[in-house]
Amino acid sequence: MHPDTDRRPKPHHYILFFAVVLISAILLGGGAAPHLTQGANTTIFYPTAGDGRVQYLALSGSGCNSTQFNTVQGAASGNSVDFTSATRPGLISSGCTGGLAVRITRGFLAFDTSPLPDNAIITAATINVFVPSKANDVDDGNDFAVVVQGRQASTNSLSNSDYNKAGNQVTAATELSDRLDLTALALNQYNTWSLNGTGLGFVSLTGVSKFALREGHDLLKAWPSYAPDQFNGFAAAMSEQTGTTQDPYLEVTYTLPSPDITPPTVNITSPTDGATVSGVITVDASASDNVAVAGVQFYVDAAELGLEDTTSPYEVSFNTFTVLNGSHLLTAVARDTSNNTTTSTAVNVTVTNQPQANLPNVVLIVSDDQRWDTVSYSYMPVLNSVLGPESVKFGNAFDTTPLCCPSRSSILTGQYTHNHGVWENSGPIGGADKFNDSSTIATWLKQAGYRTGLYGKYMNGYNLLAPSTPLGWDEWHTFLDAGYYNYQLVENGVTNSYGGASSDYSTTVLENKAVSFINSTPQNQSLFLYYAPFTPHSPATPALQDIGSFTGISPWRPLSFNEANVSDKPAWVRNRAKLTSTEIAKSDALRQSQLESLQSFDRSIGNIVNALQSAGRLNNTMIIFISDNGLLWGEHRFYNIKRCPYEECIRAILWVRLPGQVGRTENALALNIDIAPTIAAYTGITPPPLINGVSLLNIINDPNALWRSDFLVEYKHTSQVIPDFNAVRDNQGHIYIEYATGEKEFYNLNLDPYQLTNSINDTTYTSIISALKARLPALKAE
Structure with a gap:
């Protein structure tokens, strides 16, 4: 027969399938969103742009025989491939041309079925193709058409290499639908192939569902002894025929599972209610659910205990030294895969840990707004004399949030600010009232039998909590509002006022109280002293005897002082005018006052060390000295500012004195978040799991130990000049800064130690910047 007769499949096709989805008889994108029910739902999908046919036509005259x-x-x-023709339908056929050449054509269909609900249960699906013509010259039982798997490489095009991708294998491919006999195909209307159970499995809930159509002789590799110009197959209307109503489509019927609203069950199985515990114990729970338990989170007194345990048996290690002796409530919250939760009945346990004998003493000294470059012998001679010989001085020490309250929270907990949550010095996202004092160095050490005492500054905003004593402190002597004269101290629940006499100078008062604490601690009890005078915080009033001791000091004029060109800096710097002569004088006066006020602080350190020596404790005492943040002295046009990501703000003083330690300078990166785990390691305490810092003893004892290569600097505020920022500082002298405004900075401190040139757009550093930027999400997630 001639190939253009009505019953012959036409030799060309059109293939573009538009990704239009009809759900519950509503076209998405052109109508309202579907209403899905737990009953049967029907969705119709039209093809993507890569549908059509791939054909192999043998050489003319090669013969019509089984070999060919x-x-x-x-x-x-x-x-031969066609997925763009817009005038003629495609072919699914096998046969032999009048020119004595075997020809086989395979059709490909692809449907974007990702709009189906992820939890859909496919119950039925049909592929529907409009058939304008057909041929059935050999009716031998293999004259059928069937759906198989489509493995075409692209959903937007076809290539000749897709020819053998119609099915999981070329011959006897797995059939995904019923067979439609060619004699039964209805012309000029849709014909429907119903997917079988295997075929339903190829309907994707998350991507593209690919199918192919094969003629029976082709599928089975069954030569039907075609004569010249004989074919079996049909023409399939494709979606390139714009404006027709004959596009192929996939109709999917599915149900949705009933929502899981049944919560899990959970019970703590060990310890039992009323148990007395000590040391490190294991808390066990049993949990079950009608579907599946996703995890169990344990709590002690409403505070998370470890991480969620996602595998049975559900348990967590509980170091009871991290809480105070007494009654505590243990609970477990089970969560199922639908996020239903159940909280167990609380189990009341009594912690009774005995003091541990022969534990070392710990003295933690925290200065206020002291720059890292103010600890030389010319500024603090006593410090250098009494602590220098046995101290490891960290030359690359930093505060991860350069501000009093966040930094002190990090010192006490070992956590980054994004974990302890104290971002500012006052509300709504900062201050002492935002700090969770249930797990700190003080609570750990007190539980281990230490006598604990705080003398000086606790945190900004403590006045909102006064006169209460936070957890973990035996002796509590802290500023109601910090000052040098005419201030108040809250002392073990009692508020005492101090005046303007020289004997009321706060550094001297706190020093005397700290020495008294050392002397009054029983010899058979270890002590933890937290000594934190106001020095040298602005207004940095010096003691009477120190006034004028730095008169005539050379002005502070680094290259970044009153920076001339800030055009490459972020807006918060660009918007700042150069310092006036009056402001420069104020900055110089502040610097002089800070250095003068440090003299009484320096002497107080010497007197505390002498008291430890006299009490026979010095040879069993770790002394840590750290500053809570740095300060600008006119650099980058600012003075008396500390919230910035520049070196002057984030660098810290950090010395660790250990008995018998040979003093040295250590350049490994050390952070304020390392203080808590260092003290825990030195005293043999196991801290809670959520600790971001690491023990400095590792690098102190082994300078070649593996160590951090970078760290996070972070800041968030509500009403400050400096916008929120996150930064990565590495051990190679690079810092990358991202502001909430979208602005960015990068500095190579090896070549630009004063941070004069923002190199964020310098292609020399593209790879370094990319690497640091990529580290930010991981550091923020720690």
Whole structure:
């Protein structure tokens, strides 16, 4: 028969399938969103743009025989492809042309079924194709058409190499639908192939569902002894025929599972209610659910205990030294895969840990707004004399949030600010009332039997909590509002006022109280002293005897002082005018006052060390000295500012004195978050799991130990000049800064130690900047 007769599949096709989805008979994008129910839902999908046919046509005159048929059927690649024709339908056929050449054509369909609900249960699906013409010249039982798996490489195009991708294998491919006999195909209307159970599995809930159509002789590799100009197959209307109503479509019927609203069950199985515990114990729980338990989170007194345990048996290690002796409530919250939760009945346990004998003493000294470059012998001679010989001085020490309250919270907990949550010095996102004092160095040491005492500054905003004593402190002597004269101290629940006499100078008062604490601690009890005078915080009033001791000091004029060109800096710097002569004088006066006020602080350190020596404790005492943040002295046009990400703000003093330690300078990165785990390691305490810092003893004892290569600097505020920022500072002298405004900075401190040139757009540093930027999410997630 001539190939253009009505019953012959036409030799061309159109293939573009538009990704239009009809759900519950509503076209998405052109109508309202579907209403899904737990009953049967029907969705219709139209094809993507890569649908059509791939054909292999043998050389004219090569013959109509089984050998040629087998060669064409098993070819690895076709020699003709069409997925763009807009005038003629495509073919699914096998046969032999009048020119004595075997021809096999395979059709490909792809549907974007990702709009289906992820939890859909497919119950039925049909592929529907409009058939304008057909041919059935050999009716031998293999004259059928069937759906198989489509493995075409692209959903937007076809290539000759897709020819052998119609099915999981070329011959006898797995059939995904019923067979439609060619004699039964209805012309000029849709014909429907119903997917079988295997075929339903190829309907994707998250991506593209790919199918192919094969003629039976082609599928089975069954030569039907075609004569010239005989074919079996049909023409399939494709979606390139714009404006027609004959596009193929996939109709999917599915149900949705009933929502899981049944919560899990959970019970703590050990310890039992009323148990007395000590040391490190294991808390066990049993949990079950009608579907599946996703995890169990344990709590002690409403505070998370470890991480959620996602595998049975559900348990967590509880170091009871991290809480105070007494009654505590243990609970467990089970969560199922639908996020239903249940809280167990609380189990009341009594912690009774005995003091541990022969534990070392710990003295933690925290200065206020002291720059890292103010600890030389010319500024603090006593410090250098009494602590220098046995101290490891960290030359690359930093505060991860350069501000009093956040930094002190990090010192006490070992956590980054994003974990302890104290971002500012006052509300709504800062201050002492935002700090969770249930797990700190003080509570750990007190539980271990230490006598604990705080003398000086606790945190900004403590006045909102006064006169209460936070957890973990035996002796509590802290500023109601910090000052040098005419201030108040809250002392073990009692508020005492101090005047303007020289004997009321706060550094001297606190020093005397700290020495008294050392002397009054029983010899058989270890002590933890937290000594934190106001020095040298602005207004940095010096003691009477120190006034004028730094008169005539050379002005502070680094290259970044009153920076001339800030055009490459972020807006918060660009918007700042150069310092006036009056402001420069104020900055110089502040610097002089700070250095003068440090003299009484310096002497107080010497007197505390002498008291430890006299009490026979010095040879069993770790002394840590750290500053809570740095300060600008006119650099980058600012003075008396500390919230910035520049070196002057984030660098810290950090000395660790250990008995018998040979003093040295250590350049490994050390952070304020390392203080708590260092003290825990030195005293043999196991801290809670959420600790971001690491023990400095590792690098102190082994300078070649593996160590951090970078760290996070972070800041968030509500009403400050400096916008929120996150930064990564590495051990190679690089810092990358991202502001909430979208602005960015990068400095190579090896070449630009004063941070004069923002190199964020310098292609020399592209790879370094990319690496640091990539580290930010991980550091923020710690």
